[in-house]
Amino acid sequence: MSRTPFVLALALFAASSSPAQTPVPPALYVPEAQIATVLREALQARPGMGVSTITTTDQYRINLITRTEPAGAIVHVPGTELHYILEGAGTLVTGGVVVRAAEGAPGTIEGGQAQRVRKGDAVLIPEGTPHQYTAVEGAVTYLEVRFNVPVAQP
Secondary structure (H helix, E strand, O other): OOOHHHHHHHHHHHHHOOOOOOOOOOOOOOOHHHHHHHHHHHHHHOOOEEEEEEEEOOOEEEEEEEEOOOOOOEOOOOOEEEEEEEEEEEEEEEOOEEEOOOOOOOOEEEOOEEEEEEOOOEEEEOOOOOEEEEEEEEEEEEEEEEEOOOOOOO
């Protein structure tokens, strides 16, 4: 005797007896044209770095960023970041310590590691890690996902 009808009946029973799901809101959809328009306007207002915010919540922030020039060193707490390079290339320095320059001048990183990044590369920058784009080859555009989950305290 074949077990197929029995297995099929058991599968149908299990599917029909599962608990009801609670409806959840749909996914966030942001069309490319909207992202591009905001980024273009941001670059007109601040030519060195344009930011198009895709979404911001208490848990994460997602931006599309284009840099056309180097920038000062920064550190995020909270905020582990993922940079996924979409276009262009540049040099990203991570790690080390931030050295604050004279008033008004951008900080730099001492003892960090320089890495050339280009289209298709991904860089995970842990919370509290200094980072700085020290060189940009024309322009570098990347998707930045910042997770605002605090690090557990010892």
